[in-house]
Amino acid sequence: MEKKIKLTIDNRPVRVAPGTTILDAAESVGIAIPTLCHIDLKGTCVKNNPASCRICVVEVEGRRNLAPSCATVCTEGMVVYTNSARVIRARKTIAELMLSDHPNDCLTCPKCSDCELQRLVMRFNIREMPFTGGEQSARKKEITAAITRNMDKCILCRRCESVCNNVQSVGVLGAVRRGFDTTIAPTFDRMFKDTDCTYCGQCVAVCPTGALTERDNTDRLMEDLCDPNKIVIAQPAPAVRVALGEEFGMKPGSIVTGKLVTALRYLGFTKVFDTDFAADLTIMEEGAEILKRLKAFLAGDKSVKLPIMTSCCPAWVNFFEHNYPDLLDYPSSAKSPAQMFGAIAKTWWCERRNINPKKVVVVSIMPCLAKKYECEREEFCPDGQPDVDYSISTRELARLIKRANIRFTDLPDSDFDTPMGESSGAGAIFGATGGVMEAALRTVYEVHTGKELQKIEFTEVRGLEGIREATIDLNGFPLKVCVAHTLSNARILMDRLRKGELDYHVVEVMACPGGCIGGAGQPYHHGHVEILQARAAAIYREDEGKAIRLSHKNPDIIKLYEDFLGEPLGERSEQLLHTHYFNKQIQ
Amino acid sequence: MDEDDCMVSVAKFYLEFTVGESCGKCTPCRIGNKRMLEILTRITEGKGEMADLDQLQNLATVIKDSALCGLGQTSPNPVLSTLSNFRDEYVEHVRAHKCRAKKCKALLTYTIDPLRCKGCSACAKSCPAQAIMGETRKPHVINPYVCIRCGMCISRCHFGAISVI
Numbered sequence: 126m127e128k129k130i131k132l133t134i135d136n137r138p139v140r141v142a143p144g145t146t147i148l149d150a151a152e153s154v155g156i157a158i159p160t161l162c163h164i165d166l167k168g169t170c171v172k173n174n175p176a177s178c179r180i181c182v183v184e185v186e187g188r189r190n191l192a193p194s195c196a197t198v199c200t201e202g203m204v205v206y207t208n209s210a211r212v213i214r215a216r217k218t219i220a221e222l223m224l225s226d227h228p229n230d231c232l233t234c235p236k237c238s239d240c241e242l243q244r245l246v247m248r249f250n251i252r253e254m255p256f257t258g259g260e261q262s263a264r265k266k267e268i269t270a271a272i273t274r275n276m277d278k279c280i281l282c283r284r285c286e287s288v289c290n291n292v293q294s295v296g297v298l299g300a301v302r303r304g305f306d307t308t309i310a311p312t313f314d315r316m317f318k319d320t321d322c323t324y325c326g327q328c329v330a331v332c333p334t335g336a337l338t339e340r341d342n343t344d345r346l347m348e349d350l351c352d353p354n355k356i357v358i359a360q361p362a363p364a365v366r367v368a369l370g371e372e373f374g375m376k377p378g379s380i381v382t383g384k385l386v387t388a389l390r391y392l393g394f395t396k397v398f399d400t401d402f403a404a405d406l407t408i409m410e411e412g413a414e415i416l417k418r419l420k421a422f423l424a425g426d427k428s429v430k431l432p433i434m435t436s437c438c439p440a441w442v443n444f445f446e447h448n449y450p451d452l453l454d455y456p457s458s459a460k461s462p463a464q465m466f467g468a469i470a471k472t473w474w475c476e477r478r479n480i481n482p483k484k485v486v487v488v489s490i491m492p493c494l495a496k497k498y499e500c501e502r503e504e505f506c507p508d509g510q511p512d513v514d515y516s517i518s519t520r521e522l523a524r525l526i527k528r529a530n531i532r533f534t535d536l537p538d539s540d541f542d543t544p545m546g547e548s549s550g551a552g553a554i555f556g557a558t559g560g561v562m563e564a565a566l567r568t569v570y571e572v573h574t575g576k577e578l579q580k581i582e583f584t585e586v587r588g589l590e591g592i593r594e595a596t597i598d599l600n601g602f603p604l605k606v607c608v609a610h611t612l613s614n615a616r617i618l619m620d621r622l623r624k625g626e627l628d629y630h631v632v633e634v635m636a637c638p639g640g641c642i643g644g645a646g647q648p649y650h651h652g653h654v655e656i657l658q659a660r661a662a663a664i665y666r667e668d669e670g671k672a673i674r675l676s677h678k679n680p681d682i683i684k685l686y687e688d689f690l691g692e693p694l695g696e697r698s699e700q701l702l703h704t705h706y707f708n709k710q711i712q
Numbered sequence: 713m714d715e716d717d718c719m720v721s722v723a724k725f726y727l728e729f730t731v732g733e734s735c736g737k738c739t740p741c742r743i744g745n746k747r748m749l750e751i752l753t754r755i756t757e758g759k760g761e762m763a764d765l766d767q768l769q770n771l772a773t774v775i776k777d778s779a780l781c782g783l784g785q786t787s788p789n790p791v792l793s794t795l796s797n798f799r800d801e802y803v804e805h806v807r808a809h810k811c812r813a814k815k816c817k818a819l820l821t822y823t824i825d826p827l828r829c830k831g832c833s834a835c836a837k838s839c840p841a842q843a844i845m846g847e848t849r850k851p852h853v854i855n856p857y858v859c860i861r862c863g864m865c866i867s868r869c870h871f872g873a874i875s876v877i
């Protein structure tokens with residue numbers, strides 16, 4: 126057994142493995158040292174450890190100055206105090222210094238009540254602002270399609286920078302200027318919109334303050350819901366229903382699908398449909414594309430582009446458009462489920478009901494911020510009319526529910542409307558990394574082999590490992606698949622593809638850690654990976670509870686093809702459900 | 713450094729250097745040194761308060777104790793040592809608005825000794841702020857609210873009538 130290190134923290138004996146930080150050692154005995162810059166989503170690559178905020182300092186006997194507990198490793202016999210007068214004073218002073226260069230307008234701040242800085246200030250009993258002085262003024266504000274940036278509220282923890290550089294490998298964010306005038310921004314202090322930013326929003330997901338938040342569409346939606354001339358229809362994504370409850374104090378991993386539908390109805394949506402339905406539709410199209418390319422490949426066609434890559438994550442789409450414009454033929458041309466839904470709603474559904482699509486407002490409720498941007502892409506706005514009018518995040522929906530005086534936890538369950546409300550378990554698992562792949566495999570297997578799956582789950586593609594691979598036996602043909610989440614892992618795959626060294630047949634990429642359950646529109650995880658794990662487990666529980674678990678067996682999907690689309694990759698499907706990509710490289 | 717030096721100014725001089733050199737990574741150095749510099753500047757301008765001295769002491773201690781690198785850990789030393797060895801000078805700046813080394817411009821008063829002044833108006837002609845008034849051949853006076861403490865008049869007076877207190 127590994128030798129343990131013995132030390133005392135606040136007079137309590139602690140034994141930890143070598144290499145453990147004081148912060149983690151303290152945590153193991155229930156001492157919660159405050160932190161701010163530090164974040165470590167254990168088991169994923171989301172980590173920021175610059176030891177720069179100095180909020181976590183502790184007193185170590187025999188050491189001249191205070192030690193940052195997040196970056197100081199325990200040594201044998203160490204005597205640590207996390208709450209001595211000296212420590213308490215330093216911590217409070219440091220927080221007061223932050224406030225002296227901060228707008229302190231919590232009352233109207235989008236992060237109010239969910240802000241890590243605000244929590245520290247409450248915890249440290251700061252009741253006045255002892256420091257006055259100049260505020261840094263050169264910081265920018267910007268509202269993009271997806272993200273709101275207000276750098277006055279930045280406390281320079283640099284979590285966003287670490288995530289954008291290390292987790293996403295996009296490298297848009299960094300320090301501009303130095304000393305007191307430092308700000309975090311794209312190089313040359315450009316605006317987001319002039320950069321390679323993918324709008325994945327992971328910088329927002331980790332920002333402890335109100336500096337980076339979502340672009341808020343709640344007022345717009347409130348107005349539309351109150352407009353008697355508009356027909357507002359909702360489509361919530363798979364990952365929303367396993368996270369929304371957290372905003373109302375429910376346990377992470379609570380499945381609140383039924384309450385979600387009721388809440389949307391009470392909010393005034395005319396119809397509550399389901400993006401899960403569209404996820405099944407995506408599988409029909411993408412699955413057909415996989416089979417088509419495979420068939421050509423097996424017939425000896427050398428020009429066929431393999432691996433085929435999933436295309437339902439708009440941040441990933443942005444990423445390859447910006448960075449791999451030479452490889453645009455590889456990803457599937459299938460639109461994201463949300464966009465497929467919009468296209469079908471504004472054609473088929475409107476036609477069958479004799480509704481003027483111009484009166485219909487399709488709102489997607491997403492774990493995602495990139496989807497806000499996706500709605501504005503020109504190719505998704507035929508004749509200037511967006512298929513999906515706009516998107517709100519899980520967090521925004523929670524705010525709306527509270528604003529509409531709905532006590533969420535007391536809501537009864539109800540069912541989605543038909544005909545775009547029925548979904549299979551395959552659609553449900555889209556929300557977790559590996560889910561799209563698993564859903565596709567279920568359908569591809571059955572359609573290709575003509576056999577029924579004995580075991581429906583493909584657990585080998587599940588998990589939090591950054592890149593996972595598996596080989597599936599398709600009637601003797603070894604189908605090699607690979608699943609990646611976060612864009613740094615996508616970059617590894619794309620670089621290999623460029624060199625011709627990627628010998629998979631199908632690849633799934635999701636930009637967010639854990640997939641959409643870890644999306645930037647979800648309730649903030651504040652660094653707790655258990656929350657993501659609980660959401661993922663819930664997604665798979667939801668799948669298990671479904672009567673239908675294969676996309677091609679969803680009766681509503683079958684009906685849609687019979688009634689309107691014809692067949693996957695047919696003329697109408699191509700026109701409504703598929704898209705094309707652009708070279709967006711910044712010169 | 714000798715008796716002619718103002719200890720508050722000395723501390724401020726060193727701090728200007730660290731504020732300029734701070735990389736901006738850690739909070740205590742990035743914001744703390746800036747705040748210390750602002751307090752010292754206030755004191756040298758006669759706008760300091762006694763509470764500022766406690767604030768300085770606290771800030772300097774915390775920054776030294778918690779900054780990330782050597783620069784920030786040593787930057788408060790001049791403040792700490794002058795505060796402990798020359799506290800009376802700080803107090804004098806704050807309470808009496810007086811800089812005994814005559815280094816803090818804002819705390820200086822230029823005056824004309826009426827017994828020595830011959831009323832030649834050389835000073836008044838040289839004053840860029842037109843702070844000096846008086847009739848020819850009668851003692852002149854300097855309006856302290858207008859004077860910008862440039863020292864020009866002293867060099868122009870042939871009779872040694874102007875001094876700084």
Ligand code: SF4
Pocket residue numbers: 227228229230231232234235236237238240241242243278334335336
């Ligand atoms: S970022 Fe946090 S501390 Fe700052 S104003 Fe917003 S809620 Fe308050």
Ligand code: SF4
Pocket residue numbers: 288289293295296297298321322323324325326327328329
């Ligand atoms: S949205 Fe994503 S790509 Fe854009 S700056 Fe944030 S982390 Fe980087």
Ligand code: SF4
Pocket residue numbers: 278279280281282283284285286309328331332333334336337
């Ligand atoms: S924007 Fe947010 S995450 Fe980025 S450095 Fe500032 S406070 Fe930290």
Ligand code: SF4
Pocket residue numbers: 324325437438439440441492493494495496635636637640641642643644645
């Ligand atoms: S992984 Fe999901 S939540 Fe994240 S950007 Fe992609 S689609 Fe949006």
Ligand code: SF4
Pocket residue numbers: 733734735736737738739741742779780781782783784785
């Ligand atoms: S103490 Fe060092 S790391 Fe911290 S801001 Fe100053 S120079 Fe940078």
Ligand code: SF4
Pocket residue numbers: 822835838839840841842843844854858859860861862863864865866
């Ligand atoms: S010090 Fe300068 S401004 Fe003041 S009275 Fe003399 S010449 Fe005028």
Ligand code: FES
Pocket residue numbers: 159160161162163175176177178179180181182193194195196
């Ligand atoms: S949390 Fe340790 S220095 Fe910021």
